[in-house]
Amino acid sequence: MAEIILEHVTKRFPDGALAVDDFNLDIADGEFVILVGPSGCGKSTTLNMIAGLEDISSGELRIGGKVVNNMTPKDRDIAMVFQSYALYPHMTVRDNMGFALKLAKTPQNVINEKVEEAARILDLTQHLDRKPANLSGGQRQRVAMGRAIVRDPAAFLMDEPLSNLDAKLRVQTRTEVSRLQRRLGTTMVYVTHDQTEAMTLGDRVAVMRTGLLQQVASPQELYERPANLFVAGFIGSPSMNFMSGALEDGKLRTALGDIPITGRLQQTLSGADVGRDVIVGIRPESFEDEALVASENRQHGITFPATIDVIESLGSEKFVYFSKEIGAVETAELAELARDSGRADTGSSAETVVARLDPATQISEGQNATLWVDVRSVHVFDPATGRNLTLEQSSGPASTTAGGAAGAGTAASPATDTATATDPAAPGGPDSAAGTGTDTAAGTGGESAS
Amino acid sequence: MAATTQQKVGWSVANIVVIVLVLIPVVWIVSLSFKTTGSITDPTYFPVHWTWSNYSGILTTSTFLRPLLNSIGIGLIATAIAVLLASMAAYAVARLQFPGKALLIGVSLLIAMFPAIALATPLFNIERVLGLFNTWPGLIIPYIATGLPLGIYTLSAFFREIPWELEKAAKVDGATPFQAFVRVIAPLAAPGMVTTAILVFLFCWNEFLLAITLTATTASRTAPAALSFFTGSSQFAVPTGSISAAAVVITIPIIIFVLFFQRRIVAGLTSGAVKG
Numbered sequence A: 001m002a003e004i005i006l007e008h009v010t011k012r013f014p015d016g017a018l019a020v021d022d023f024n025l026d027i028a029d030g031e032f033v034i035l036v037g038p039s040g041c042g043k044s045t046t047l048n049m050i051a052g053l054e055d056i057s058s059g060e061l062r063i064g065g066k067v068v069n070n071m072t073p074k075d076r077d078i079a080m081v082f083q084s085y086a087l088y089p090h091m092t093v094r095d096n097m098g099f100a101l102k103l104a105k106t107p108q109n110v111i112n113e114k115v116e117e118a119a120r121i122l123d124l125t126q127h128l129d130r131k132p133a134n135l136s137g138g139q140r141q142r143v144a145m146g147r148a149i150v151r152d153p154a155a156f157l158m159d160e161p162l163s164n165l166d167a168k169l170r171v172q173t174r175t176e177v178s179r180l181q182r183r184l185g186t187t188m189v190y191v192t193h194d195q196t197e198a199m200t201l202g203d204r205v206a207v208m209r210t211g212l213l214q215q216v217a218s219p220q221e222l223y224e225r226p227a228n229l230f231v232a233g234f235i236g237s238p239s240m241n242f243m244s245g246a247l248e249d250g251k252l253r254t255a256l257g258d259i260p261i262t263g264r265l266q267q268t269l270s271g272a273d274v275g276r277d278v279i280v281g282i283r284p285e286s287f288e289d290e291a292l293v294a295s296e297n298r299q300h301g302i303t304f305p306a307t308i309d310v311i312e313s314l315g316s317e318k319f320v321y322f323s324k325e326i327g328a329v330e331t332a333e334l335a336e337l338a339r340d341s342g343r344a345d346t347g348s349s350a351e352t353v354v355a356r357l358d359p360a361t362q363i364s365e366g367q368n369a370t371l372w373v374d375v376r377s378v379h380v381f382d383p384a385t386g387r388n389l390t391l392e393q394s395s396g397p398a399s400t401t402a403g404g405a406a407g408a409g410t411a412a413s414p415a416t417d418t419a420t421a422t423d424p425a426a427p428g429g430p431d432s433a434a435g436t437g438t439d440t441a442a443g444t445g446g447e448s449a450s
Numbered sequence B: 001m002a003a004t005t006q007q008k009v010g011w012s013v014a015n016i017v018v019i020v021l022v023l024i025p026v027v028w029i030v031s032l033s034f035k036t037t038g039s040i041t042d043p044t045y046f047p048v049h050w051t052w053s054n055y056s057g058i059l060t061t062s063t064f065l066r067p068l069l070n071s072i073g074i075g076l077i078a079t080a081i082a083v084l085l086a087s088m089a090a091y092a093v094a095r096l097q098f099p100g101k102a103l104l105i106g107v108s109l110l111i112a113m114f115p116a117i118a119l120a121t122p123l124f125n126i127e128r129v130l131g132l133f134n135t136w137p138g139l140i141i142p143y144i145a146t147g148l149p150l151g152i153y154t155l156s157a158f159f160r161e162i163p164w165e166l167e168k169a170a171k172v173d174g175a176t177p178f179q180a181f182v183r184v185i186a187p188l189a190a191p192g193m194v195t196t197a198i199l200v201f202l203f204c205w206n207e208f209l210l211a212i213t214l215t216a217t218t219a220s221r222t223a224p225a226a227l228s229f230f231t232g233s234s235q236f237a238v239p240t241g242s243i244s245a246a247a248v249v250i251t252i253p254i255i256i257f258v259l260f261f262q263r264r265i266v267a268g269l270t271s272g273a274v275k276g
Helices: A043-051 A095-105 A108-121 A137-147 A167-184 A195-201 A217-223 A229-232 A263-271 A332-341 A402-411 A425-440 B005-033 B053-058 B064-096 B101-113 B116-130 B136-161 B164-172 B176-187 B190-206 B209-213 B223-227 B240-267
Strands: A002-014 A018-027 A032-036 A058-063 A079-081 A155-159 A189-190 A204-209 A213-216 A241-248 A251-254 A255-259 A277-282 A288-290 A301-313 A319-323 A354-357 A370-372 A379-381
Touching: A018 A043, A018 A213, A032 A043, A032 A195, A043 A058, A043 A079, A043 A155, A043 A189, A079 A137, A079 B053, A079 B164, A095 A108, A108 B209, A137 A167, A167 A195, A189 A195, A189 A354, A189 A425, A195 A241, A204 A217, A204 A229, A213 A217, A213 A229, A213 A370, A213 B190, A229 A277, A229 A332, A229 A379, A241 A354, A251 A277, A255 A301, A319 A370, B005 B240, B053 B240, B064 B136, B064 B176, B064 B190, B064 B223, B064 B240, B101 B136, B116 B136, B116 B209, B164 B176, B176 B190, B190 B223, B190 B240, B209 B223, B223 B240
Parallel strands: A032 A189, A032 A204, A079 A155, A155 A189, A288 A354
Antiparallel strands: A002 A018, A002 A058, A204 A213, A241 A251, A241 A277, A251 A255, A277 A379, A288 A370, A301 A319, A301 A370, A319 A354
């Protein structure tokens, strides 16, 4: 049990590539922190540095109050679960799980006891004398977890431990991991590229991009108050819709219509020294079929016509896709997100907007429908820096529509009760905003007005 | 893709031709070893009068038994040391980045390519001065040197196949680099080590040039070298029968060796290490 503190941790590879840049994060004792980001963002490198498998170029890493920069993994008292599980193929499950204890010269009877207890927790008792090659993927994954548990380490490090499981098993195991962490109460750092996994598992989620920490916050906070364009686009599924907009005459002009700058938008946007052109971000959950909006909520939004392309009905909700001359937004962040999600490969147009509607909606494909959008949950981003301009005094969008409420609820169900009062995002926030500014400067040229 | 009958027949014929070609000299030697001294020059491929006398002859004299023992001893010791050193070197070549790595690989390749005949005379002089001439170490040392490049090459290929994450896992589990090597990597590289051991042992077993140059008596002479010192019953008799019998005797251990380890060489041990 220990807290893990990363202070200005930087990793520069011998070839000069900067993998992790000035990473600051305090992980409290017993906390479950997720490092998430697209591939190549430096999250695994960060984890390897905590494990001691990669040297730290500069900065300081403390585990349990001790500076461990120059300690070997052996002396750091951490256990790690690898993406490939890295089970020792020539050893039985029992030997795999007991290997660390054996190296630590623990008496054999203690080893047996601990291994059998861990096997009981993970439901592996009947497999103890088998070799990894004879186990299924899920069993191997549990053996890898067991190998970490038996050691009773100061912290668990997990490097995409579920990515090799099939979809159904992944969801099950995800719950198991969460339950296990709560039961053991051990600090856990978990790396994943899957935002759903990040949202469902973590007490806090640290979003990374190109070696820079973008934002650290609770899943709910990330969803409601993304610090910048990248976080906004990365968190949430389906992801946020982005479109060009302009601030003019006290109004936010968008392809969907003019959004009056009132209430929260007024508070945050009026003071901001912004150019006329902005990027507007609207979550699919913020849309609703105009016919289904309660009359008392109608005043909080605007309506607009849309020709519906495709409807995907999931029973509990309907995803509605429509095209709009929204002025596709091109920035480095969004291009990276598109690559990461595979959208760049499928050729799906950025001009498509997705809305998540109440299943009761009668809208059909090809229909000219009238949709309503809740303007209270609209995010406005600075196209140059990617910074979220609506953030400062925002208190989070009120759950006005059924879809919106359900979305917010399910996206972050088990981990919304976390203490973020100390606002851990503070150290990472300003830094990252400045960082992305330089990154995106090149990309903003492509931003076109509608 | 299913092979057509024509293809099957074609390949079968080709295989049979190759096998027959390879086996003709072997069978011939075996046949000669069973012929009586008088019938050696008979124009028959198989012996007319079978005899064990060639075998009983060589297996009762110390001029063959002692060299056989030398061959086994020298071969095993040289193989063990060469594989041990080669596995460490190969591990370094496969896993570590260090200055002079390319040079190390280059030099080991150079040793493998150096013509042995050019080394025989200098080695003879050096060993005479050092007192290694006509001793077991006198042959073991050059055999290790020649076996190492082979070992490093074969083993580094095997080490590269072993997932690096296993080693990371061992490190996180609290193993020192040496423990990780001995308890995790080396057991997994066992098939590679066996392969290498067979190759090095075969080389030591069959080596003739250095064996004849660096030995003088049966104290250290190996079996292939001893064969050349066989004499007939009189000085005018050619010891063809004895040499054939000895050749058969020294081939048998090799055949057993390869048959025994063949499966192990082919079978990979790494399945189950990572997802798959």
